[in-house]
Amino acid sequence: MEKRSKIYVAGHRGMVGSAIYRKLLKEGFQNIITRSSEELDLRNQQAVTDFFSLEKPDYVFLAAAKVGGIIANNTYRADFLYENLAIQNNVIHQSYINGVKKLMFLGSSCIYPKLAPQPLREDYLLTGLLEPTNEPYAIAKIAGIKMCDAYRDQYGCNFISVMPTNLYGLNDNYHPENSHVLPALIRKFDEAKNNDSKEVVIWGTGSPMREFLFADDLADACYFLMEKYNEPNLINIGTGEDLTIKDLAFLVKKVVGFDGKLVFDTSKPDGTPRKLMDVSKLHKLGWRHHIELEDGLKLAYQDYLSKK
Template identity: 80%
Template sequence: MEKNAKIYVAGHRGMVGSAIYRKLAGEGYTNILTRNSSELDLRDQQQVATFFATEKPDYVFLAAAKVGGIVANNTYRADFLYENLCIQNNVIHHSYLNGVKKLMFLGSSCIYPKLAPQPLKEDYLLTGTLEETNEPYAIAKIAGIKMADAYRDQYGCNFISVMPTNLYGYNDNYHPQNSHVLPALIRKFHEAKVNGAEEVVVWGSGTPMREFLFADDLADACYYLMQNYNEPGLVNIGTGKDLTIKDLALLIKDVVGFEGGLTFDTSKPDGTPRKLMDVSKLRSFGWSYKTELREGLKLAYDDFLEKHT
């Protein structure tokens, strides 16, 4: 990407988009296009058409999406499917119509079948049944991957897809109901510490395995792939390491400094038993993560303290 290229970061206020924006700015890019949702509703076809026709971006990072944890995904099933399809249909199609040189579509590890072999290889896509609780979101993201490839096949567009593992970091979502497990636990342990609670109750059995990547590492990988990857299909982005939810909770408890106990509410859903990414494809292109989990958790907790307390 040329240093003076016009680069549109869709979803720049979110955790992923803001990390990509920081990475681009840090690399010396000065022509970065952004719009918040009140300025440009990506679900609205006419607004997107006008934006692309007017601004003519050279490159697009499609990091905008309606996102949430198990509760949000399972509660707002229609919204997650409809809104995400609208966003990506509009952005991908109008990128094609307006001659965007390259587009990156960001998906999610939930695209893989619930009981796929571990670690998750890129070619396991569409080989089995999805996790029921977030199936609508996953269906939308799978459609985005296939759409990027279809525009490549039919029109020769250089549209690529990446699938990040579970993310955390600056500007994360700490909403009590709609957040993912890691930020939800940071908030729970912090509030328990402040309130002098005797224990923190964690959803589920604590046995599911999860992998976590610091969002600024994801942004670094996205930037790297925009420079070096031009193929159909998708690329997993992760650490290639995972841990149990129980071990994650104990780590966050330690970082936050909560002195009380820890119990597990097994009446609550666990979700997928394990979601470890196979990142050998990404490593073969010469990239690997930098931020270890404990170090990243400290950075995320400091960010939480600054913005939410």
């Protein structure tokens, strides 16, 4: 990408898109196009067609998606499937029609089978059944990967797919029901601290293992791969390190400064037992994460406090 290249960041208000936007600005790119969801509904085929024919971006980061935690994914199953398919179908197809030089499609680690061997290698895709609670979202993301590869095969498009691990960071979603585990814990512990609660209840047994990547590290990896990676199939982005939800909860408790005890509600679902990414492919290309979990948590908590 040249500094004058026209770059469209889809989803620039979200945690991932805003991190990519900050990274591009930091690297000196000035011709960055954005549209809020109010200005451009990416589910609307005609609206996306009109936008691409008007703007003609050179590069596209497709970070726009309908996202959420276990409750949201399991409750709004049709919405998660339909809206994500619509967004990516419109953006990927119009990128082809309008001659975009390179597109990056961002997926999720939930695309892998629920009981896949650990760590999750890229070639484990479609080798087993998905986690039922987020199957519609995962199927949409798998379709996006295959769509990028199909447009590469049929039309020669340089469309690449990256699969981030669990993310957290600035501009995260802290909704009490629709957020992911880490921002949900930050909110829970902060509210318990402010209410002088004696305990915080954590969903599940605390035994599932999870890996977490700070969103600005993801943006750094995305920029790196947009410059260096031009292959079909997907590539994982993560730290290659994980911890139990129980250990995560204690770490968030420490960062927030909550003095009470933890109670695990084992009647609630755990989700996938483990989701550790195999990042050897990414490491071989020369990229590694920079921000360790506790440091990232401190930054995320300060961001949460600033937006309360």
